[in-house]
Amino acid sequence: MDASTKVADKRGQSSADKRTRMNRRWFFFFISPWLIGFLALTVGPMIFSFVMSFTNWDMMTQMNFVGISNYVNLFSDPIFLTSMKNTFLYAAISVPLNLLLSLGMAYLLSFHLKGMRFFRTLYYLPAIVPVVASTILFTNILSSNGLLNKMLGFFGIHGPSWLLDKNIVLFSFVFLAIWGVGGTMILLLSAINSINDSMYESATLDGATRMQMFTHITMPQISPVIFFNLITGIIGSLQTFTQVYLMTKGGPDNASQMIVPYLYTNAFSYYRMGYASAMAWVLFAVIMVLSVIVLKSSSAWVFYEEEVK
Amino acid sequence: MKGWKKLGLAAMAAIAMLTLSSCGSGNASSASKDGKITIEFMHWGGTDTYKGVYQKRIAAFEKANPKIKVKVITVGDNYDTKLLTMVAGNKAPDVAQVAEDGTGFASKNAFISLDSYIKDNNMDLQKTYGNGSDLYKWKGHVFGIPDRGGAGVLYYNKDIFDKAHMAYPNDKWTINDFYRAAKKLTKRDKKGNITQWGTSYADYQAAWGSFMMTNGGSLVKNGKATVDSPQNLKTFTDYTKNFKSSSISYQTAEDGVNRFQQGKVAMTLDGMWWILGNSQVKGLNFDIAPMPGKYSWSTGSALTISRQSDKAHRAASWKFIKFMTDVKAQKILGASLGDIPANMKVLEDPGFIKQKITGKTYDLATIAKDQKKVKIDGIFRGPWYSEAITECTNEVKEMLLGHQTPKQSIDNLQAKVRAILNKY
Known part of the structure; x- marks a missing residue:
């Protein structure tokens, strides 16, 4: 394999990498509304509710940890x-x-x-x-x-x-x-x-x-x-x-x-x-x-x- | 990896922004550049309630206080849930209407104490608003000023009484007078089906609660369940007996038809808010009398100031409450009879008593008499009210349906109320 082929191969590889990166970005861009919604409106409240389940929170005063009571x-x-x-x-x-x-x-x-x-x-x-x-x-x-x-x-x-x-x-x-x-x-x-x-x-x-x-x-x-x-x-x-x-x-x-x-x-x-x-x-x-x-x-x-x- | 990190950071930032925007101190009421202050006021009921009960009074307040603007939030349904989530989100209205379960919010520090305002204004709540004012106290501090008054009241169909040649109910009536009249006025056809009911009441506490207090009973006293008393057993036994003989059954009432307005019921025990609606029914010749017996259950509501209000808003909010509950605004409320004023001076004023409602006169002097009979049971005096009263109505309903005896209801309720009080 001569030097010019090697360079062409490298160029081809880097442009493929670029495309993959670009695709990945677009992928995340398009699923981001769901992803943000899922994290903020489902996972977030779930974690919060799990923490709350070990407290006596009444929504109006400070929550206190009550263990598994x-x-x-x-x-x-x-x-x-x-x-x-x-x-x-x-x-x-x-x-x-x-x-x-x-x-x-x-x-x-x-x-x-x-x-x-x-x-x-x-x-x-x-x-x-x-x-x-x-x-x-x-x-x-x-x-x-x-x-x-x-x-x-x-x-x-x-x-x-x-x-x-x-x-x-x-x-x-x-x-x-x-x-x-x-x-x-x-x-x-x-x-x-x-x-x-x-x-x-x-x-x-x-x-x-x-x-x-x-x-x-x-x-x-x-x-x-x-x-x-x-x-x-x-x-x-x-x-x-x-x-x-x-x-x-x-x-x-x-x-x-x-x-x-x-x-x-x-x-x-x-x-x-x-x-x-x-x-x-x-x-x-x-x-x-x-x-x-x-x-x-x-x-x-x-x-x-x-x-x- | 870097891409993932960036993505993670972006997602976290978005969540943080969402969280912060929802948790921010967002009380929309604020002072504007021209020095005007806007306070938020929240009440329950729909647009009709706003128009009938608040609109004119608020307009009069804004006219008298040009530097204060009132932003009204009308909540059609699930009022307490709305108020609770607003408090939790740090967006509580400056002034909120509260009733029986106001103590629940007050016990969670949602409202400020109004003691200093009351003292500064030399207000005598007992004298001005009657015993109902006692409902809006938590640990000795007043958190609400009565605005819309009321107590359980007896509505009676005058035509039915006239036809039976019986004297109308009056303020001397005992519970037994009521039961006797109800039995006499219940009519059946040859098959035994009721064609005219002597009365209409069910598990609503304004009826059985008033009778219970008159008989010397209580549900909660000094934070302890006091349901299983001989007085309460007598109340429940008589109440059930009369329900079976003279009142509309649950099965019949399931269709939601208002049989009192149809002229098929001689007497009904309910809140005062039916006066206006009943007066608008063509052909219904009715009047009101105080709740039979010595005591009456409170059905009024008050105005409170949120702890989340800042100093400037609290001052404006107090001005608003003071105006709304004072004679001038209460006269406006009484004139429309969208609801009953809480101020005794207005209730005893000839202008209120002698006014015509939908072109007819009624014994409106009854309202002040009934207001004076209000007694506050211990069930109101703690955050347990909503939970405890739900179980009370459950047990009374089961008793009236005939699924259990009055004794069983009393025993079940004693155990339930005791368990509920222990939770708080």
Whole structure:
């Protein structure tokens, strides 16, 4: 290699380096709004809230370090324990029910029949209604003399006071969750529709029944979407706020109190920001653990095509 | 590496700027070049409240004090949360309206003591504003001057009483007189469905709290829970019994219809703010009487000065509070009846008592009588108010719904209030 080639090579290398540097700068320039937002509005407050959870800060006077007493007190706070129980019960009922119903609806709506677009629109519509509007609507539907009890009365059934009875008030929120099933359904429907028809054709040639096709083709193919909905469903239901805040304010007698509204009340009505922060971190830990469990279990039931060798 | 360092520094600088800009002492009120000072005043309620209760008074204040301008912040909902976050962000308004939970803020040093101003102006709060003024004290220091007055009051439908040939409620009425009349005025159809209710009350403390105090009971005394007394058991037992026989049930009330305004309820116990609204209902022939019994629950509010106000703003803020709560401005408030004045001189003034509300006259002398009956329970005297009263209404509601007996409610509430007080 002569000297002139070496120089040309060096020049080429340095211009490539320059381009890489330039690209890197542009990369950071374009992601900087997100990066700054993430650091300032998510990571920053998270670190601050973690520090606060070890203090007795009331937002108005100086904060004092109280060690882990906020965390200890949480587990002797009867309303917090009730909120935990209510939140888990709500999640345990609403998430699987929501998935099952949306899966069934998506499967039925995937058939290529006349007028199917109308039904798809009809079932999806409730999902685009803002949660505030749907909650207010359900407050009226579920009142003692509301639409639901009037319908039950038509069949001779005397409906209960859905929002006043401690034992059943939680189911009112399940109704509300089911009403918005269209959001999950639309994702599952698009996943079902994206399955290659040739798979069903070859299965039909092999003599597979509709059920066998559903369990061996449809389910594995849409399992990543089910997995996504399961994770977001668990997180969303554990963070329920608006519905409780608007429909019952946690009542009657805390029977529908959930973690996030109780956390909010402690922070902003009872001047206990430190205690509320501890509550938030316990909830974060719970969500983390559940997400990891679902994530770990996913290898057993979630099927990714690119993983097949 | 260098690129990363630069990036890190830039990100840190951006965060620091954001943080500093949010934490800066941003009280917008300031002195301008022409020597005018602007103070911030925050109140709850919507634009209608501002127009009915404050607009004219503030205009009169600004006219009388041309060097002070008042910037009004009207908060429609979640007032306490807004005030709390403003205090936390060092942006508290100079003057803020507070009510029952003002002690919570005062206990956190959010307001200044008004003792020296009161002394300098020779003010007698008890004489001027009645017992309600006692609500705005923390550790012996006054933090608020009553502005909008009020106590629980009895509204009654005159037509229903006339039809039943019964005498109207009056200031001599006992709680039993009220219960008896309510029972008598409750009417049912042949199927047993109620067609006319004797009364309408529920878990609102202005009703059961007044009865409890009249019966000699209390919720908190000297910082200790005093719920499980025989007096309170009697109050809760009678209250539940009458609720079942004569009051609108929770199930019926869930539709949010105001049945008193529909002319289907003989008597209701509520705050004084309904006078104007009720007077505007066509065909509703009603009047007011003092809360039955010896004592009444306070439903008023006061004006405070923020600790975050500087010296110049504090002086201007005091001028504003003094003006708003004094006779001249209180007469303006009373004339519109957007709310009830707190100043007793105005409440007892013939001009206020004899005025026509929506073209009709009412027994407005009741208001001063009721204001004098106000008694402040120990539940108001600490930062625990919001938390404790929430549990009180929870337990009363469960009792009225028939899910638990008065004795169970009393026992539960004693345990709950005791546990709450221990937290503070």
